Amino acid sequence: MKLPSARDREKNLIRFHIDVANPDLIEGWAFSERSAVKVTIAIDGVEVASLVPSLPRSDVAMDYGHARSADISGFRYVIDKNILRPAGGTALDMLLTISEHSVNKPQTIQVPVSIRATEDYSYVGLDPKTHGPVLGPFPEYVLRWLLHVEREADYLFSPWSDSSMQRAVDKLLFLFGRFYIPDLHRYLGLLARTWTAIKYVERRFPHFNSSRTLGAKDFKAVQSSAVEMFAISNHLAVLSSYRLNGPFLNSAVSRGSAPPR
Numbered sequence: 709m710k711l712p713s714a715r716d717r718e719k720n721l722i723r724f725h726i727d728v729a730n731p732d733l734i735e736g737w738a739f740s741e742r743s744a745v746k747v748t749i750a751i752d753g754v755e756v757a758s759l760v761p762s763l764p765r766s767d768v769a770m771d772y773g774h775a776r777s778a779d780i781s782g783f784r785y786v787i788d789k790n791i792l793r794p795a796g797g798t799a800l801d802m803l804l805t806i807s808e809h810s811v812n813k814p815q816t817i818q819v820p821v822s823i824r825a826t827e828d829y830s831y832v833g834l835d836p837k838t839h840g841p842v843l844g845p846f847p848e849y850v851l852r853w854l855l856h857v858e859r860e861a862d863y864l865f866s867p868w869s870d871s872s873m874q875r876a877v878d879k880l881l882f883l884f885g886r887f888y889i890p891d892l893h894r895y896l897g898l899l900a901r902t903w904t905a906i907k908y909v910e911r912r913f914p915h916f917n918s919s920r921t922l923g924a925k926d927f928k929a930v931q932s933s934a935v936e937m938f939a940i941s942n943h944l945a946v947l948s949s950y951r952l953n954g955p956f957l958n959s960a961v962s963r964g965s966a967p968p969r
Contacts, residue, residue, distance in 0.1 A: 722817050723772060723781075724806055729821045731800070732787060737765050738806045739772075739781040740815070747783050748805040757785045844868055846876065847949035849891045854879060895945075902941045903934075910934045 724738035749757040763782030772778040802821040808814035863872035
């Protein structure tokens, strides 16, 4: 997204900022110091929306309190997915036109925005009888994305190995970096939140039980590492995606046991 330089913006009576630009919505704020403004949104040369900013923006009012309409300068447009689907490709060209009205010699600013388009990765039409069950170390909804993207990938139906696991991870990271796939963001977001919570507990949970003596086996209060707990959490998420719900039992000993003599 290329915005006017600071010098150019000083000459403009129109003030604006694009806060969010993705395949779901365009959001930001715009106002003029002398009149109301209109924001027109075009996708691939076709106008899809024309709106007048009216959403509350206390942050803008704080920065531009002297200007009219700064406090209600927000705008938001939810993008119709039917518009994006025929676009194809990996990028979508948008043009936001912000213009004054009801004044002599109205000022107009055009803001080009390039966002990544959403490719059709729907797997609804996949026939389980043809492709077989999808089983593996990832949630079912994640594996079905891989199945749709790599229809000839034998590793999705074979016993998993370190190499096939690495191949799947590389593909997921590629998809994450290039496309907007809600199911994939849902899974990776879950992993990120889980890791953050586990690391917080690891740092803040008491490492020693002050009510036990130094030589007691339960003197050490932390036994499982963050990596171990993270792996268990991921396994539970995978099992839940296959609708295998129920109690979870983690059985272990704190120090192990000596073999019988």
